Amino acid sequence: MFKKEKYLNKNTMLKVLVYALVIGMFWLKMTYIQFNIFDLGVENTNEGFILAFNPLSSILLIFGLGILVAGRKGMLVSYILGSLLLYVNILFYREYSDFITIPMLEQVVNLAGMGSSITSILAATDAFLFIDVLVAAFLLFYLKAERLRLFLPKRREGLVLAIVAIPLFLVNLAWAETERTDLLQRTFDRNMLVKYIGLINYHVYDAVLQGKTEMKKTLADSNELVPVINYLNEKNTPLNAEYAGVAKGKNVIAISLESTQTFVVDNKLHGEEITPYFNDLKEEGLYFDNFYHQVKQGRTSDSEFLLANSMYPTNRGAVFFTHSSNEYEAMPEVLGENGYSTSVMHANDKTFWNRNVMYDSLGIDKFYSKEDYNVTEENSYGWGLLDEHFFAQSLDKMKKIEQPFYTRMITLTNHHPFTLPEDKKYIEEGNTSSGTLNRYFQTIRYQDEVLKQFVENFKKSELYDDTILMIYGDHFGISENHQKAMGEYLGKDINEFEQFQLQRVPLLFYGKGIEPQVNHTVGGQVDLRPTLMNMLGIEDNNPIQFGHDLLNEDRRQLMVTRDGDFASEKYVGIQGSCYDRQTGEEIEAELCDPGFKQAKEELTMSDSVIYGDLLRYLDETRVVEPMDEQNKQKQEE
Ligand code: GP9
Numbered sequence: 001m002f003k004k005e006k007y008l009n010k011n012t013m014l015k016v017l018v019y020a021l022v023i024g025m026f027w028l029k030m031t032y033i034q035f036n037i038f039d040l041g042v043e044n045t046n047e048g049f050i051l052a053f054n055p056l057s058s059i060l061l062i063f064g065l066g067i068l069v070a071g072r073k074g075m076l077v078s079y080i081l082g083s084l085l086l087y088v089n090i091l092f093y094r095e096y097s098d099f100i101t102i103p104m105l106e107q108v109v110n111l112a113g114m115g116s117s118i119t120s121i122l123a124a125t126d127a128f129l130f131i132d133v134l135v136a137a138f139l140l141f142y143l144k145a146e147r148l149r150l151f152l153p154k155r156r157e158g159l160v161l162a163i164v165a166i167p168l169f170l171v172n173l174a175w176a177e178t179e180r181t182d183l184l185q186r187t188f189d190r191n192m193l194v195k196y197i198g199l200i201n202y203h204v205y206d207a208v209l210q211g212k213t214e215m216k217k218t219l220a221d222s223n224e225l226v227p228v229i230n231y232l233n234e235k236n237t238p239l240n241a242e243y244a245g246v247a248k249g250k251n252v253i254a255i256s257l258e259s260t261q262t263f264v265v266d267n268k269l270h271g272e273e274i275t276p277y278f279n280d281l282k283e284e285g286l287y288f289d290n291f292y293h294q295v296k297q298g299r300t301s302d303s304e305f306l307l308a309n310s311m312y313p314t315n316r317g318a319v320f321f322t323h324s325s326n327e328y329e330a331m332p333e334v335l336g337e338n339g340y341s342t343s344v345m346h347a348n349d350k351t352f353w354n355r356n357v358m359y360d361s362l363g364i365d366k367f368y369s370k371e372d373y374n375v376t377e378e379n380s381y382g383w384g385l386l387d388e389h390f391f392a393q394s395l396d397k398m399k400k401i402e403q404p405f406y407t408r409m410i411t412l413t414n415h416h417p418f419t420l421p422e423d424k425k426y427i428e429e430g431n432t433s434s435g436t437l438n439r440y441f442q443t444i445r446y447q448d449e450v451l452k453q454f455v456e457n458f459k460k461s462e463l464y465d466d467t468i469l470m471i472y473g474d475h476f477g478i479s480e481n482h483q484k485a486m487g488e489y490l491g492k493d494i495n496e497f498e499q500f501q502l503q504r505v506p507l508l509f510y511g512k513g514i515e516p517q518v519n520h521t522v523g524g525q526v527d528l529r530p531t532l533m534n535m536l537g538i539e540d541n542n543p544i545q546f547g548h549d550l551l552n553e554d555r556r557q558l559m560v561t562r563d564g565d566f567a568s569e570k571y572v573g574i575q576g577s578c579y580d581r582q583t584g585e586e587i588e589a590e591l592c593d594p595g596f597k598q599a600k601e602e603l604t605m606s607d608s609v610i611y612g613d614l615l616r617y618l619d620e621t622r623v624v625e626p627m628d629e630q631n632k633q634k635q636e637e
């Protein structure tokens with residue numbers, strides 16, 4: 001009896017030891033990853049402790065559930081799946097500086113299309129992140145010599161672990177709220193969520209959000225469009241009369257420049273201009289120097305969405321994937337109704353970003369994708385067809401399409417990881433501490449050179465007289481992971497404010513009839529549609545647009561980012577902090593309160609339209625519109 005008890009005690013102790021070792025190992029690994037691989041911006045010791053503590057509840061949860069379902073095997077499966085989840089997030093983070101969301105998972109097809117980019121985010125040392133999996137398997141399965149019978153967890157122990165996870169998570173949450181109140185309600189920023197509740201809990205939270213999102217669409221009804229219309233009517237600024245119809249009846253070539261940021265414009269490297277051609281071209285057109293991208297996880301596709309709809313993309317996933325079956329009344333559709341033929345030219349797989357499906361919803365007549373281009377090994381590099389060939393072949397296509405046309409070209413060569421064949425490097429690479437930034441200068445320089453070929457050929461073509469160009473950057477190319485190097489190049493410390501300002505992208509309208517001018521208004525991609533439609537002199541009857549004509553001098557200057565940050569004429573508001581936009585100095589936080597409030601309202605309104613698929617009720621609601629018109633006239637009187 002005594003002997004048996006002793007044996008049991010010893011066994012229990014060993015069991016607890018194995019539990020502790022396996023849980024401890026995963027905890028250690030996850031803490032290492034959260035501290036060292038993700039850049040979560042830990043600001044004080046309290047946050048450091050939260051970050052070190054937050055893996056625990058999620059580990060108990062997944063191990064507990066594993067044991068509950070399949071005992072020892074289940075625990076190992078949880079260990080392996082948990083490790084894979086961490087690793088996939090690491091890869092994703094290296095590429096996008098963001099964490100995976102469920103809608104984003106549908107986009108694994110994109111990873112296949114990433115070509116050389118995917119290899120650049122794998123590191124040989126990553127193998128170390130899996131060594132513990134072997135140790136765990138060894139502890140759980142091989143240390144079971146008959147006499148020791150070390151580890152045979154009972155199902156009910158799994159249940160206990162999973163239950164204990166709940167109060168632990170609540171402790172975690174309460175602790176996190178000491179740093180940020182209403183953490184789970186104010187979730188524009190995934191970085192912050194992961195910092196406070198840990199990566200695995202974040203995924204659980206994301207799953208809950210997903211469920212809510214799906215419910216919203218099912219439960220939505222036409223009444224929900226009314227507050228949005230009222231809000232937009234209230235905020236509405238009239239279109240600029242001087243520019244109305246300056247490009248009436250003309251063709252439009254919109255050129256989306258991949259990863260092109262404003263900081264390269266009029267800037268030099270080794271004493272040479274990085275974009276010599278664009279620098280000159282912008283002197284002959286209407287150029288905007290305070291124009292920001294507003295994309296989130298959907299990158300290029302988000303910029304396309306902003307342009308087509310003048311609505312904000314979603315905060316999770318790419319709206320091109322998540323809401324491609326929604327009803328829209330996008331700009332191409334309206335242009336089509338006004339006699340335009342509409343197309344997109346982009347030499348990538350047509351399924352990338354789900355474009356082939358979404359373009360139908362946006363009313364784009366024709367998508368010239370990779371299969372419509374002559375793509376060979378000789379004329380391709382990295383992501384695919386080199387821009388010079390893309391431009392040349394696209395111009396040939398344009399000469400043949402029915403006029404008036406609206407076509408949008410999307411370049412590709414200046415994409416991460418920014419590599420080029422030797423003979424296309426027209427400038428020495430940079431000498432900062434980031435290879436990515438160093439190469440970026442070269443791909444930007446290349447893009448400028450081939451843009452020159454395109455525009456010069458365009459000018460010589462018959463198209464020139466009847467066509468305007470709208471050239472803009474789709475989003476940043478250099479992520480905040482390269483802040484230090486960016487600081488070395490720009491010769492200043494890249495703080496939160498500077499990082500925000502780096503989100504500016506160039507915007508240029510060019511063509512006969514467009515007077516040269518530099519415009520400093522603060523705007524973003526959401527403003528493109530009303531600006532362009534006004535220049536084309538087309539009445540755009542879709543009232544659900546969040547943009548404001550960039551050319552109206554009385555416009556509301558407010559550029560809202562998907563994170564709920566904003567830039568206005570005076571201020572820049574970033575995650576609760578406030579800066580003077582001119583000087584970059586941090587000022588009293590309260591000064592930005594109204595801006596934050598408006599930003600939030602704006603995003604909430606836009607989201608309600610997308611999540612509820614509310615544009616399907618537009619025709620119904622339009623019946624009441626004449627009333628609104630009358631009201632407006634009254635107000636004007
Ligand atoms: C792919 C291209 C690049 O077709 O648009 O996409 P990105 O990674 O920039 O969103």
Ligand code: MN
Nearest residue numbers: 258259300474
């Ligand atoms: Mn892009």
